[in-house]
Amino acid sequence: MSLDILKPLREGFLQREEPATELPTRENHVRNNLILHLHPSRVPARALRFSYTWGLGGISVVLVVLLGLTGLLLMFRYDPRVEYAYVSIQQLETEVMFGSFIRAVHHWSANFLVITTFLHLVRVFLTGSYKQGRGVNWIIGLVLFVIVLAGNFTGYLLPWDQLSYWAITVSTSLMAYIPLLGTAVRNFFLGGPQVGQAALSNFYALHVVFMPALMLGFLAYHLWKVRKNGGISQPLLKEDEKPEFKSTNPHLVNIELAAGLVVLVFVGLWAMFNPAPLGSIASPLVSPNPAKAAWYFLGLQELLLHMHPLSAMFLIGLVGVALVGTPLVDRSDRDIGIYFRTAIGRRAAVFGALLALYLVPIAVILDEFWYDLPGWLPNVHTNVTVGVIPFVITLLVFVGVYFLLRSGWLFKNEKTNHSEAMVGIFAFIMNGLILLTIVGIHFRGQNMALVLPF
Ligand code: HEM
Structure with missing residues (x-):
């Protein structure tokens, strides 16, 4: 497929390809700077093979950004009080323009992120990409995976429907089995022995402040580390082999733009046809x-x-x-x-x-x-x-x-x-x-x- 449709999008990034005949505009300069902060100016040709990474790290980044943006929008309407939480989601679904769509994009991006980070982990393991000084980044990645799960988990309670209420009740009851500290840990997260207002407030704060802040910090470090490690892993060169390089721009930028657009379209279409679930309002007395x-x-x-x-x-x-x-x-x-x-x-x-x-x-x-x-x-x-x-x-x-x-x-x-x-x-x-x-x-x-x- 020709990527010419992306031409206008990357026009600004092309400065480094051609010798500059005129001074770059301020805008282009900023864009180039951004690209070259994230990437080196040249990348090994082998690193461009899509079938090596399957774009899974990049796709996860796009999903994290989508989550952040839609999460911010949802915060305008969501009310984290037990009496209003469920109703505020219902209103968002029925009264707010694109409310249902935004919620669905948030919901599905979060679920897809669990899958894409898991697959990314598998790819990194199978290619031995934790070797050659990448051990620290592997561990940062594992922390990111835990953050992804914890972010999903804390968000699960917020709609305050039967599904979320009982899923959190079941999952947090497992914490009580942690030796010695179990009950204290569960009570700390729930703000008491049961899922109620204190739990909802705690989960809300964890979900909208704590987890995003951790995600941002660790992700920035993770991406910086990939760059610091000399880009993604490569097989060792044979004795007579010379490394082949390609300019980041347009080769890598094109792939990233195309993959990003595919993810956006896929999640958008998926969310359009699959609304986020909302069961009946949480009832502590009726367990499903x-x-x-x-x-x-x-x-x-x-x-x-x-x-x-x-x-x-x-x-x-x-x-x-x-x-x-x-x-x-x-x-x-x-x-x-x-x-x-x-x-x-x-x-x-x-x-x-x-x-x-x-x-x-x-x-x-x-x-x-x-x-x-x-x-x-x-x-x-x-x-x-x-x-x-x-x-x-x-x-x-x-x-x-x-x-x-x-x-x-x-x-x-x-x-x-x-x-x-x-x-x-x-x-x-x-x-x-x-x-x-x-x-x-x-x-x-x-x-x-x-x-x-x-
Ligand atoms: C939110 C979750 C994550 C995001 C957004 C993310 C993003 C990325 C990106 C964009 C890259 C470079 C391109 C690529 O390899 O696809 C990368 C590389 C890497 N990631 Fe992640 N990652 C995440 C989670 C993880 C996890 C769970 C692990 C493993 C435990 C991990 C370990 C690594 C390692 C070791 C590299 C370097 C790979 C290499 O040199 O080939 N990451 N990550």
Whole structure:
């Protein structure tokens, strides 16, 4: 597709391409400065391949900007008092010009952002882009992911409908399981033991001030760090290979403008045909059945059906620590910038993902219809049967998958190295998490029993 339609948009950015025959206008000078603050003047030709990053970092930036703009507009009408919150959303939907559309854009941008940042994380991992001094930015990225989730979570309560009220009630009840501090932490966020006015005020303040400020600070640092690290990761050059560069303007600018426009059009059209949901007004006395957490926490909620909440939290914590420590335990730079590291790494990833595809549904079904450790071992404390044993089994599966990959037994005696095995275990865990989330969204009905969605 020709990008000529973008010509007028980038006209101002073109100063650096041609030798200047006349002095640049002040406006052009400012625009050029902006571009060259964000990017170097030249970028490696390889960095321009869309199929390397899939534009996921940039798309996430566009979504963050959309969220900020629509959020500001929503604040003009939203009223964070328990008696008025729901009504103010209803009025916004029915009485304000484009109110429903703006709310839908905000709602969907937030949900898409969870997906695009998750995929960005996956891409960064699979290309080993946390190597060569990028470890700090990887950790900043993980913080950004937590901020994205926390931003979504705090916004979830604001419409004050049944869905939001009960999702927050269910999710915050999990906080109480944090050892020693649980109840204090939950009461701190809710401003008391229950979801009420104090919780709404707290969540509102967190959502409109605290989270955006954190997002802005960490994102600015994240983008600055990408630049400081010499741009995005690249495979190492071969001995006789010369680096090929292209001018940022128009090559990179064109891609960014095109991707940005596609995102805007997509979100706009999506929001036009899919209004943001609004159920009936929150009623603390009538709990829906099933009462589910927000969709991005349903993987965790599903895990809770299979083990003690403390074990589930430890497991998630352990995966978090493993992600933070990844740059420390996988330091070889040889395979940076290459998807899956090597052909064997690719096979390890396929193996990990397929194994999860088999194991997770089987484990969920067995646990629903057959496995009953507390019943089989009535004399053993439930902390052991529901807590320790499932936790240890899951850990053993993780360790088993790693050593299976390292053993050479899987791929005709071709052993995977540490980095390739990590790709396999990463694919296993991430696909497992996705599958648990799908089960939680589509296959859980009344009383959280396993049901078919059709
Ligand atoms: C709001 C969330 C985020 C935004 C807006 C964002 C944005 C970006 C952008 C624009 C880039 C450069 C282009 C690209 O690689 O696509 C980038 C690179 C990077 N991001 Fe993020 N990011 C976010 C979250 C994350 C997360 C969750 C991680 C991983 C835990 C992460 C780790 C990195 C790393 C290591 C790089 C350098 C990649 C390389 O050198 O190839 N980011 N990010």
